[in-house]
Amino acid sequence: MVVMIGSSEEFSERFCPRYQRAVEIVGRRWSGAILRAMLRGASRFGEIQEAIPDLSNRMLSERLRELEAEGIVERIVMPERPVRVEYHLTEKGRSLNEVVEALSRWSQDWIEVEVAVQDGKRSAAAG
Amino acid sequence: MVVMIGSSEEFSERFCPRYQRAVEIVGRRWSGAILRAMLRGASRFGEIQEAIPDLSNRMLSERLRELEAEGIVERIVMPERPVRVEYHLTEKGRSLNEVVEALSRWSQDWIEVEVAVQDGKRSAAAG
DNA sequence: TATACTTGGTTATATTAAGTAACTCAAGTC
């Protein structure tokens, strides 16, 4: 079978390796939430974790390392006691703001949050 | 314990249950690629699968069912032989176009595609 | 009659990713 590059418009229009890679980086579990927290100012490990319920330190650690490897996040160790580590978005990371904002708007328009009040815990609703 | 709505600004600014749900739906593996293919006109099972290399029919089937359950996709069975099934985006689904476009632009600006030519297979590069 | 081919899937099983909990390190405090 002949490999068609540039001749199968249907295919090349529908599949884009750049988009695919982007969606695999940003779409990984928790990444979207981490990016949103960081775009809103969270920069320390504990701060990011605090901002995202149910995110474990194990997962946060792993995602941050991946985002660092992708050049989206920079890790800066401040030699204080106790050690202080700051995570900052690079330009590449900051430019994801448009994606996060678009998804944010969509979620405001289309997502209904279920009000799950369970005995003294947290209630989320009424936007 | 008192439930704080609107009183803990730091928390409520950084965490948004709507966004969280959105990112969990759209960010699930393959969903972003499926939505992009559908936004570009793919409507049949085989068509979507053809548009996304490495996506198995098992995963496509599962994702489509989930997207249908979320009201993002509609499944229409045409009683022909062999049976013909069409998947269409609802208004909710079509409005994800802005998210997909934002991610698409970001990927064009920031993602470098590795040219992996492996012995007669496919080569993806050179935008 | 038997074989293969089509679309749109399902089932079974293996592999990988994520969740949970406990632990580390180093300095500082009670």
Added chain:
DNA sequence: GACTTGAGTTACTTAATATAACCAAGTATA
């Protein structure tokens, strides 16, 4: 000497994906 804090790591369990084979119903081919 036990306890706290920040920023993780390690070990183990469970959930999500990958891989591959299979199915149903009708059509076509040998």
